[in-house]
Amino acid sequence: MTPAPLPTDRAALLQRLAAPRRYDLAVVGGGASGLGVALDAALRGHSVVLLEAEDFAKGTSSRATKLVHGGVRYLAQGDVHLVREALHERVHILRSAPHLAQPLPFVMPTYKLWEAPFYGIGLKMYDALAGKAGLGRTEWLTPGQALRLLPGAQPRGLKGGVKYWDGQFDDARLALALARTAAREGALLINHCAVTEVLHEAGRVAGLVARDAESGREFRIQAGCVVNATGVWVDALRRQDAEAAGGSAPPLVAPSQGVHVVVDQRFSPGDHALLVPSTADGRVLFAVPWLGKLVLGTTDTPRPDVPLEPEPFAQELDFILREAARYLRRAPTRADIRSTWVGLRPLVRPGGAEGGDTKAISREHTVLAAPSGLVTVTGGKWTTYRAMAEDVLARCAEAGVLPARGPSRTAGLMLVGADTATRSPALSRAPGMHLYGAEQAAVAALPGAERWLAPGLSEAMVRFAARHEYARTVEDALARRSRLLFLDAAEAVRAAPGAAEVLADELGPAHDVALPAFQSLAAGYVQHGRVGMA
Template sequence: MQRDLKAMSEAEYDLVIVGGGITGASVAWDASLRGLKVALLEKGDFAHGTTSGSSKLTHGGLRYLVNGELKLVRESLRERRVWEQVAPHMVHPLPFVIPTYGWGMKGPVVLSIVLTFYDLLSYDRNWLSDTDKKLPGFRSISRGETLDLIPSLPRDGLTGGKIYYDCQMFAPERLCLSVLMGAVEYGAKAANYAEVTRFVTEASASGNTKRISGVDVTDRLTGETHMIKGRVVVNGGGPWADKMIGMAEEHKPSRRLMRSKGIHIITRDISGKYAFAIQSDIGGHFFVIPWRGHTIIGTTDKLYEGDPDKVGVSEDDIEDFLRVVNNGLPGLELTRDDVIHFYAGLRPLIDDSEEGEEKDSYTASREAEVCDHSKLDGIEGLISALGGKWTTSRALAEEVVNMALAKLGREAKCETEATPVHGGEIGRLKSFIERAKRAHPDMSEEAIENLVMYYGSEYERVLEMAEGDNADANLKRRLGLNVPDIGAQVIHAVRNEMAQTLSDVIFRRTGLGTLGTPGTDVVKRVAELMARELDWDETRLANEMAETLKRFETVSPESQKAPQQVQGA
């Protein structure tokens, strides 16, 4: 995957996609498999925003069932199975425990009814070739069994619990990149750090409306500007999507988003192999999720009116969330010292509220909307994908591409439901991992398993970076005692995955920074490997290190205030 904005500007595309999160990547993947000529532009790094700031779940949305959103739940459950099938190295079953209290709405009878419907709606959940991916139906457990699993629960009124299954992503940012690389395999072109600053318009055939025929883009690495031509432009800007609509319409956008900020904290392993769905009296529900030998606790759901580019986690955010967690699980008694790492994301929710009406992001629907701006605003050649959730991004992309094909006067069947993502052709995961370990007895088993989980069937290509006459023998070694990642991953990220900055590698091409700081020595080692590849001088290396290490720090609330001018996505 190579970056070349100049070459992109010399071609004309069927589809120009603005936004390199999971929505844009999924549209690029789908469209490329259907034979369209595709260009994708992302103003930051791929998956740098909402896509990487999730709870790392691929789930049906049990809460949406309680809200009566049956269509959304069914779609989510179907897509959960699809992700298991097309990304077997990335999406895995995860058992959840829900405690029950009393005999009312939080009691065992009501929850059994809800979970029965949940299982019925996921009737196809076990249409999978890998038996390890199959999900059992829910079951009830006693009060004692529930306390054995979650000893920190409030005990007053506790009647027992239920165990049900959903799925978890090993690394959402990596899965997004795998989807995008699948698009590139089929001919798509992509560029990160390419900011769309203007829609290129011309008069439509009727003369009464305008038509978008491309975009102006600024290369944020060189400062150069380019025009990328496309017959249809797709706005997949996530939390920035309404700002893109405003840029196209040159006035207040016709479709608005409300942005909901969700923070997560990472702590030591406190949940074993089970995830917990916990209700707090002071802050709604939250999840306690096992992940890579640690525990993720999330998420908050708070209306965010600041700058989407500057969302972060403040000390106040952490303290407020700890109060919620300790209210729901008083036996934990978590303190700030228990927080190893933290991160934030923004949910882009469709805002249907009336002017002046109080907004509530918690109860707002997670359904997506595909907007044809020729019908909405009289702007030809623009489609916006708004809202939605990680799990249903593939289905949203299918709807977008169907609309784009109709505009282009073409027909082609969607192939993404049955096509593995880049690296997804592995068969049974456990067997694949065992074969990989036997094939590389000179490497640690942890390093090999980590490679398979990140790259799937492409892991050998990463190891090629450590082979050959000019390779560094140390590239097969782990970058630190407490991390499984190896030096070859850094070189691969630069040469083949468009990594441009140290943060790209630390946070999105590898898992080095996703559990908190791996240590200055590890960050420096990665920076030195990148400097050798990208010809950084000492000043650039030091600046990259400083910027990356800063990302492990909390931010001030004032730094997240909304900008005065509208910015593109």
């Protein structure tokens, strides 16, 4: 029997935060790495609080390419350790939430005679590194077979193809499942609550000061261990911590951004993704069927700043559309774009080097303990979040800021909503109730289950987001509980007033659901031809 979903009443959460206590662990940052640390620590019996300044997965963790993968391009770069780790972690994600993460077949169409044997041998190595954690075997395809699997591929000059397997997921909803599972295990998680200061006693980290974004109320939180898991923004907290001791912290992150473009699935119909291993400038291009649309990307562009809302550079959109036109039978144009999103990648600077080509920087994660005891984790990738959490807790124990309490228990753990009784529909399908897994009945029981605010989004889903999924704003509901903003920004603009009405009914008329801010965000992208979540 599926347990009743836990309520996420904010007043009750803040009351718990205000209560005097000393936590074993305080995590700053509600992305994949921070949520993974919180869940692992809670499962080991630690008292845990996690604070997120914006919304869970608001940054990088909701803006991935939607792939749970070992990283074919990293194998080409010789990063065998990262690929092997990711391939073995991949299977843990797929098993933990089968309604949100599933195997995905890829086809690499080949247009030169040498490509099929060359890339096929590399993908056979990929299979070998996966071992028993593999999802399917690599196959060589004839031109006819390749076109049957990829009917949208460019047939002119096609010599054949190679089929292999990886995985895909709904990144924001998986992050939410991690948060809700950690809460089930006793952790206190609060979004829209920014950490403003690191507390010190005798030169050692002793806790945090946080401010509720809605009321402005401040909280002083005592904690024996503080983990900085703010992704591409980790350097800000590291600097503050170092300056409190009269020192400095050189930059750790070399930011890179990846742009993704969403078009209708008619440009590449079917359940197979397309991979181009080497585009005109050596980058990888994906065309991935996801939630009824087609995701094209990604780019890898260095940038000197780390804005909360990064925008795609014009040349990045041009690059994606130009390369897609080379490999798809029908060439998408800017007029066909339904949404875009930009994800900032927290790449770790090699030896503190400034600038450079971020394509060459390793995606492996780094865990550092400062003299004050502040533990920072950054780098890595979504697929390895669980292994990153294990490394973080091991480093906390080595630094003497968190007692060791047995091994990790996250391997094989089923996350909230996981449904093992029925086979989940493919994630290439349009969004709907199936994304709620074992909690579909709980959603359907809420008022408005038959009132649709947009395709795949009911009034009941918004109510569920407010009651059980920490949603506080229209953006929370339409960007990360529903993925409507990531799929079709214009449709999200149309659905926003209805979603705001439901949220106000759930959270109270005095609560600001930030409808004008959302409308400005989404409508601005539509107006400027770069629709979606930038």
